[in-house]
Amino acid sequence: MVTVTIDGVEHQAEIGERLIDLINRAGTPLSQVCYHPQLGPIQTCDTCIVEIDGQLVRACATTLSSDVEVTTTSPQADAARRQAFDRILGNHMLYCTVCDNNNGNCVVHNTTKLLGVEHQEIPFRPKPYEVDYTNPFYRYDPDQCILCGRCVEACQNLQVNETLSINWEDPHPRVLWDGGSTIGESSCVSCGHCISVCPCNALMEKSMLGYAGFFTALPKPALDGMIDVVKSLEPETGYSAILQVSETESVMREHRVQRTKTVCTYCGVGCSFDVWTKDRHILKVAPLDGPTNGVSTCVKGKFGWDFVNSPDRLTKPLIREGDKFREASWEEALSLVARRFSEIKAKSGPDSIAFISSSKCTNEESYLMQKLARAIIGTHNVDNCSRYCQSPATAGLFRTVGYGGDSGSITDIEKAKLVIIIGSNTAESHPVLATRVKRAHKLHGQKLIVSDLRENEMARRADLFLHPKPRTDFVWLSAISRYLLDNGLADQKFLDQHVNGLDAYRKSLEPFTMEVASQMCGLSVETLKRVAHMIVEAGSVCILWAMGVTQQSNGSDTSTAISNLLLVSGNYMRPGTGAYPLRGHNNVQGASDHGSMPNFFPGYQSVDDPEIRARFESAWNAKMPTSKGLDNHQMVDAVHEGKLKCMYLIGEEMAIVDSDANYVQEAFSMLDFFVVQDIFFSTTCRFADVVLPACPSLEKEGTFTSTERRIQRLYQVLEPLEGTQPDWRIIQDVANRLGAGWNYQHPSEIYSEIASVAPLYAGASYERLEGFKSLQWPVAEDGTDQPLLYTKEFAFPDGKAILYPLRWTPPLQQADEEFDLHLNNGRLLEHFHEGNLTYRVAGIREKTPDTFVEVSSELAEARGIQSGTWVQLTSRYGQLRVRALITDRVKGTELYMPMNSVEAPVNLLTSSNADPVTNTPAYKEAVVRMEVLAEVGESPLPRNNHRFGHPTPQRGVEVERKWKRADYHPPNGHLVQIQTK
Ligand code: SF4
Ligand code: SF4
Ligand code: SF4
Ligand code: FES
Numbered sequence: 001m002v003t004v005t006i007d008g009v010e011h012q013a014e015i016g017e018r019l020i021d022l023i024n025r026a027g028t029p030l031s032q033v034c035y036h037p038q039l040g041p042i043q044t045c046d047t048c049i050v051e052i053d054g055q056l057v058r059a060c061a062t063t064l065s066s067d068v069e070v071t072t073t074s075p076q077a078d079a080a081r082r083q084a085f086d087r088i089l090g091n092h093m094l095y096c097t098v099c100d101n102n103n104g105n106c107v108v109h110n111t112t113k114l115l116g117v118e119h120q121e122i123p124f125r126p127k128p129y130e131v132d133y134t135n136p137f138y139r140y141d142p143d144q145c146i147l148c149g150r151c152v153e154a155c156q157n158l159q160v161n162e163t164l165s166i167n168w169e170d171p172h173p174r175v176l177w178d179g180g181s182t183i184g185e186s187s188c189v190s191c192g193h194c195i196s197v198c199p200c201n202a203l204m205e206k207s208m209l210g211y212a213g214f215f216t217a218l219p220k221p222a223l224d225g226m227i228d229v230v231k232s233l234e235p236e237t238g239y240s241a242i243l244q245v246s247e248t249e250s251v252m253r254e255h256r257v258q259r260t261k262t263v264c265t266y267c268g269v270g271c272s273f274d275v276w277t278k279d280r281h282i283l284k285v286a287p288l289d290g291p292t293n294g295v296s297t298c299v300k301g302k303f304g305w306d307f308v309n310s311p312d313r314l315t316k317p318l319i320r321e322g323d324k325f326r327e328a329s330w331e332e333a334l335s336l337v338a339r340r341f342s343e344i345k346a347k348s349g350p351d352s353i354a355f356i357s358s359s360k361c362t363n364e365e366s367y368l369m370q371k372l373a374r375a376i377i378g379t380h381n382v383d384n385c386s387r388y389c390q391s392p393a394t395a396g397l398f399r400t401v402g403y404g405g406d407s408g409s410i411t412d413i414e415k416a417k418l419v420i421i422i423g424s425n426t427a428e429s430h431p432v433l434a435t436r437v438k439r440a441h442k443l444h445g446q447k448l449i450v451s452d453l454r455e456n457e458m459a460r461r462a463d464l465f466l467h468p469k470p471r472t473d474f475v476w477l478s479a480i481s482r483y484l485l486d487n488g489l490a491d492q493k494f495l496d497q498h499v500n501g502l503d504a505y506r507k508s509l510e511p512f513t514m515e516v517a518s519q520m521c522g523l524s525v526e527t528l529k530r531v532a533h534m535i536v537e538a539g540s541v542c543i544l545w546a547m548g549v550t551q552q553s554n555g556s557d558t559s560t561a562i563s564n565l566l567l568v569s570g571n572y573m574r575p576g577t578g579a580y581p582l583r584g585h586n587n588v589q590g591a592s593d594h595g596s597m598p599n600f601f602p603g604y605q606s607v608d609d610p611e612i613r614a615r616f617e618s619a620w621n622a623k624m625p626t627s628k629g630l631d632n633h634q635m636v637d638a639v640h641e642g643k644l645k646c647m648y649l650i651g652e653e654m655a656i657v658d659s660d661a662n663y664v665q666e667a668f669s670m671l672d673f674f675v676v677q678d679i680f681f682s683t684t685c686r687f688a689d690v691v692l693p694a695c696p697s698l699e700k701e702g703t704f705t706s707t708e709r710r711i712q713r714l715y716q717v718l719e720p721l722e723g724t725q726p727d728w729r730i731i732q733d734v735a736n737r738l739g740a741g742w743n744y745q746h747p748s749e750i751y752s753e754i755a756s757v758a759p760l761y762a763g764a765s766y767e768r769l770e771g772f773k774s775l776q777w778p779v780a781e782d783g784t785d786q787p788l789l790y791t792k793e794f795a796f797p798d799g800k801a802i803l804y805p806l807r808w809t810p811p812l813q814q815a816d817e818e819f820d821l822h823l824n825n826g827r828l829l830e831h832f833h834e835g836n837l838t839y840r841v842a843g844i845r846e847k848t849p850d851t852f853v854e855v856s857s858e859l860a861e862a863r864g865i866q867s868g869t870w871v872q873l874t875s876r877y878g879q880l881r882v883r884a885l886i887t888d889r890v891k892g893t894e895l896y897m898p899m900n901s902v903e904a905p906v907n908l909l910t911s912s913n914a915d916p917v918t919n920t921p922a923y924k925e926a927v928v929r930m931e932v933l934a935e936v937g938e939s940p941l942p943r944n945n946h947r948f949g950h951p952t953p954q955r956g957v958e959v960e961r962k963w964k965r966a967d968y969h970p971p972n973g974h975l976v977q978i979q980t981k
Contacts, residue, residue: 005069019062019070020048030072031081031111033088034148035060036197038294039158043959044149046084046971047111051077056970080971085115087971088146090122092200094239095227096246099201100212103257104250107199108146109243118238127172134184134944136843137303138195138205142174145202149957151175151194158296159193160438162953168961175202179952187949189829190843191431192302196287196295205284205303212257212276212283214249257283260717261771263704264301265360265697266832268583269293269410269432270706271301272772275698275717280309289772292410292710298431299830300838305698307840308718313679314693315723325691330725330733333690337648338737340673340689341377344646350378351625354635354644357384357596358651358727359585362702363711364750365727366587366594367602368742369650372735373629375622380598380607380629381644384591385652386583387632388659391918392550393581394592396559399804400567402795404604405589405709407578408542409776409787414440415576418447418538420531422473422562423548423924427457428829430546430582430707434458437544447538449531451476452548453824454854454889454896464530467891468521470822471552471811471925477561478806479517480532481568482509489536491570498794499567501803508805535569540576547584547826551924553812556917560804567801573790583707586697590705593777594754598629603758619757632658633912633919639667648734650677650727651694655684656834656902659910659921660877677730680836683902693724696837700726702747703769709776709789711761713769811925812913815893819875819927821859823909824896831900838900851901852885852940853930859893860886863932868940870933873897875926878908881933883940895928 004011004019006028013022021037023030034045041060048059051071059070071077088108096102096109129142147166152175155164163186165176177186195203210217215226230242257278264271273287282305287297317333318325328336344352355377357369366384373382386394394404401407413419414436426434434457440446441461450459451466451473459465468476484490485506495502514525535541543566549558563579571577583589595602605612607628617624630638636658638644647668658664668674668687676688685691697704698717705711720726725733728750732742744750748766755761763783764775775785793799815822830848831838838844853873855865865871869884873895882897882904890896897906906926913922941947962968 002064003067004064007071007073013064015065017064018060019050019064020059022064023050023059023070023072028072029114030059031085031114032060033085033107033111033146033199034150036150036295039150039153039197042149042153042957044147044957044962045088047081047088049077049080049084049971056080082115082117083971085111085117086121089117089120090125091146092144093124093227093231094242095230096243097230097249098213098215098218098223098226100204100208100210100216101201102213102246102250103253106201109246112239113243116240118240119234127174129172129174132183133206134182135188135190136206136846137190137299138192138203139209140175140183141202141204144200145175146200147173148199149959150197150199151203152957154193154197154295156954157439157443157956159191159435160442161187161189161191162951163188163949164194165952165954166957168958168965176952178950181949184944185949187946187951189946190299190303192285192297192299193295196297196302207281208283211278211281212253214252258717259286260715262698262714262717263586263712264297265586265837266300266304267430268585268588268707269430270586270704270708270710270712271297271432272712273297273301275305277717280718282308291712291772291774292706292708293432296432296435299844300832303843304832304838304841306842307837308696308698310680310840312681313721313724314681314691315721316693318688318691320689333692334733334737337675337690337734341646341738344673345377348645351381351629352643352645353377353379354381354630354647356632356647356649356652356654357382357591359385359588359591360651360697361587361591361727362697362700362714362747363587363590363594363705363754364702364747365650365731366591366596367750367754368728368731368735370595370602371620372731372740374616374624375620376735376738376740378622378624380625380627381635382596382629383598383632383635384588384596385585385632385654385657386588386592387918387920388657388923389547389550389584389920390581390588390592391920392555392915393545393559395556395917396563397579397581399560399802400563401572401579401790401801403789404592405777405789406580406707407572407789408575408580409708409710410436412576412578412788413437413542413544413580416446416538416540416542417576418449418534418541420449420451420541420543421458422451422543422545423550424544424546424582425452425454425456425458425826426544426546426582429584429827431829433582433707447534449534453894456889464527464534466523466527466531468523470824470894471554472521473549474554474558474561474806475512475520475808476517476523476528476531477558477565478509478512479514479528480535481561481565482512483514483529483532484536484568485509489532490568494570495568498573498800499803500798500800501805504805505564505803508807511808540574541566541569541571542576542578542580544580544582546582548924550581550920551922553913553915553922553925554809555915555920555922557806557809560806564803564806567803572801575788578789580707586706587704589707589709590703590711593705593760598631601757602754603760605758616757631919633914633921636664636667639670645672646674647671648675649684650731653682653684653834653836655682655687656905656907657899659907659923660912661905661907662878663912677727679724682836692730694730695720695724695726699724700728700747702728703751705777710774711764711769711777712774713766812922813911813925813927815927819929820893821928821930822894823873823875823906823926823928824894824924825899825906825926826896828898828900831898833899834902834905835900836902847942847945848900849942850940851882851898851904853882854887854890854896855884856890856892856894857886857888858891860884863930865932866936868937870935870937872931872933873909873928874931875909875911875928877911880904880908883937885940895930
């Protein structure tokens with residue numbers, strides 16, 4: 001610790017703390033335009049100058065290393081700050097009253113006020129550039145840009161998309177996209193980082209423009225007239241009088257603009273943010289305090305919300321009549337559901353009914369869904385879509401370390417010296433998590449190994465990219481474990497202290513020599529040895545994996561092999577280490593955690609265990625079956641076999657996201673009674689007997705659990721659209737019509753019940769999760785959570801992990817003469833899964849209007865295909881027509897198809913083959929043949945898609961280039977200490 005005296009008052013600070021953070025912590029007012037704590041010192045504005053020992057320094061760039069005396073109020077420092085800010089005003093016209101950014105948080109406005117600026121010395125000078133409106137979501141106004149560089153820093157070093165720069169050498173510097181492209185044609189991925197950190201109105205969401213203020217919707221000539229009037233007042237009245245007017249207008253806005261915290265509804269990263277709304281209009285998404293994401297978002301979280309107000313939202317229950325549906329009242333629809341459930345239960349027994357919960361719904365809803373199945377109907381036939389992606393990872397972790405969750409937090413991934421990504425297109429599927437890896441790799445020397453069939457963005461950034469033969473990750477992982485053990489490179493101390501089963505595991509590794517692995521995987525022995533030595537040398541390793549691993553017929557085994565390798569190399573139980581299966585949906589972790597699984601009560605308590613079952617029977621006052629129910633894969637088979645008659649499915653597009661879609665759809669059409677609850681009339685709804693209109697996350701309260709086991713609250717942003725209801729209310733209504741007698745008035749009451757029956761959440765409560773607070777399970781009764789899952793022991797009775805012996809099993813499908821091409825599939829950054837939500841976002845649709853199949857340039861040449869050529873893909877299970885996109889991301893005879901299509905869903909081609917441990921479909925083991933059709937269309941990706949852009953990587957804003965300008969001179973003439981990062 002050091003003692004820092006600020007304006008005569010002593011403060012304690014940690015060595016290494018930034019002076020500006022201490023000044024802010026101490027509550028000393030100090031202007032600071034370019035500084036943002038999440039970006040670090042940028043040093044472009046010079047408005048934070050203070051005096052230390054008679055010298056002027058930038059507070060943002062000063063780190064504390066010894067006791068020091070700081071003066072913020074000295075005349076020199078004050079003059080320097082004013083001079084610096086005056087230069088800023090030369091780049092920005094103050095027209096706050098008619099500005100959509102006049103919402104109390106504009107840094108330029110607030111600094112003008114803080115410094116008491118009345119008149120500016122350097123007059124405003126417009127820049128010779130047009131406003132750029134070419135991005136569907138935001139615009140850049142060069143005239144208002146103060147060149148602070150926050151946006152550049154965020155794009156280069158936080159998002160690491162490396163699109164933005166400033167042309168410091170130009171007579172009229174401005175922010176550039178790809179060095180001078182329009183925004184619309186640049187590599188910008190519309191993540192919104194730049195807009196979220198812009199301290200003024202230079203970068204603004206288009207959804208704000210004309211909507212936020214009382215006077216901002218005026219036609220431009222009228223607006224310009226008002227601005228002229230305001231400017232003409234300034235010489236006489238000074239800025240303070242003008243600011244008073246704008247502040248009154250800003251306060252008036254508070255009454256009609258709501259800011260409500262929510263958690264993103266898309267992927268499992270768990271970004272949280274405030275949503276600004278005016279009635280049902282979403283003004284903007286403002287990320288700032290999210291425990292996972294801070295100011296970060298991706299395009300879906302920042303801009304992907306139009307679907308909420310889509311005109312085709314379901315607003316009335318629908319009842320099937322023959323081949324058609326008719327609208328019905330809630331009363332009629334719910335009575336029908338209850339009557340048919342009762343009849344089918346009476347006739348065919350409780351196990352003839354099954355329930356599919358949703359990984360988009362809240363924890364509370366997942367809990368009620370399984371409680372309805374178990375306690376009211378009397379069946380364990382309940383599941384959720386985690387089986388389609390996550391269950392193998394969970395199984396691998398259950399086998400080896402005890403809990404089926406990430407072993408640390410995203411901050412651990414950031415800290416790791418080496419990150420290994422296997423079968424995950426992280427930059428597109430978990431974008432904000434990927435930014436942390438990209439940043440650590442770019443700025444902090446983190447090493448990166450990527451194993452994937454496709455050379456995705458992370459692969460391109462990696463120090464080592466492995467392209468093994470399809471489905472062979474298991475082999476090279478096992479070979480590396482063996483190599484470490486054979487060569488004395490394993491962490492023997494860790495193994496002795498914390499791990500059981502070494503001998504049996506070692507024996508199971510016998511077949512996996514480096515040579516065998518090299519031959520089976522198509523990777524050289526040298527490459528494999530390099531991986532092994534990188535792991536040993538790193539000292540702290542995190543392994544991230546996703547559906548490229550889990551959606552294979554050996555998904556559980558490969559997940560186990562990953563965990564085994566982490567154990568052998570001692571990469572558990574420390575910050576910066578561990579296993580990170582990247583959860584796909586926003587609440588796929590929570591749906592399983594809360595018991596929507598056929599074998600577990602909430603909190604992974606086995607339904608087979610008599611003691612646990614007795615506890616739940618007593619808590620719920622119900623009798624329940626003694627053995628597990630059907631999973632969703634088995635449910636489909638059971639319908640075909642005539643054993644399952646009735647289903648209740650909420651918020652899942654199972655008809656096209658389950659594999660072998662034709663087989664699944666056939667099953668749905670065979671059901672005696674099918675209830676589907678959704679916000680849109682999905683493909684699955686087509687097979688329903690009753691459709692119930694539910695609410696999206698913005699219209700309800702509850703909690704989600706993200707990939708890092710983080711439980712977060714979402715608050716109701718909008719009233720439920722008329723005619724719709726939150727899922728928890730609908731489930732309760734169905735249950736009560738079946739005699740449940742539930743009386744939950746708010747999700748918090750459901751959550752209290754969850755905490756009382758599941759020790760994993762014993763101490764979790766709405767109070768402890770208030771606002772942006774979060775908890776990472778397990779949560780002890782006193783509220784202590786566990787960001788790092790294993791610190792002293794693993795989750796087994798003796799506290800030791802288990803090295804789990806494994807055998808190689810060959811793939812269930814391989815390319816042959818008839819089906820000669822391997823077909824891989826996955827997500828696209830802009831769309832979520834099949835696109836039911838994201839196709840309803842106009843800007844996303846404009847940039848990525850359709851799906852496609854990626855074809856390698858070699859294969860394209862051999863078959864005479866170009867981007868836009870229509871091809872027909874045929875597998876043993878179905879066929880579809882799709883346009884080709886020629887790319888160097890795939891190689892040889894490997895194809896890749898993103899999932900974003902309702903018309904041509906890739907699952908028409910995938911099989912019902914599954915991982916035998918979890919029944920997770922082997923989506924990634926598809927083989928097809930490709931016929932080239934005569935038609936050639938447009939490229940399926942428009943030229944203005946970011947993938948055609950040309951990023952301009954640099955080390956950040958590169959302020960040194962500004963300091964070299966002939967017209968730059970330190971404020972007040974003698975700024976002394978120019979510290980760089
Ligand atoms: S990628 Fe685009 S939206 Fe994201 S920070 Fe860069 S310029 Fe801004
Ligand atoms: S556009 Fe960028 S450089 Fe300009 S004011 Fe906004 S954050 Fe600063
Ligand atoms: S990274 Fe995931 S959670 Fe975050 S904003 Fe994007 S989709 Fe939402
Ligand atoms: S806050 Fe801009 S230079 Fe310190």
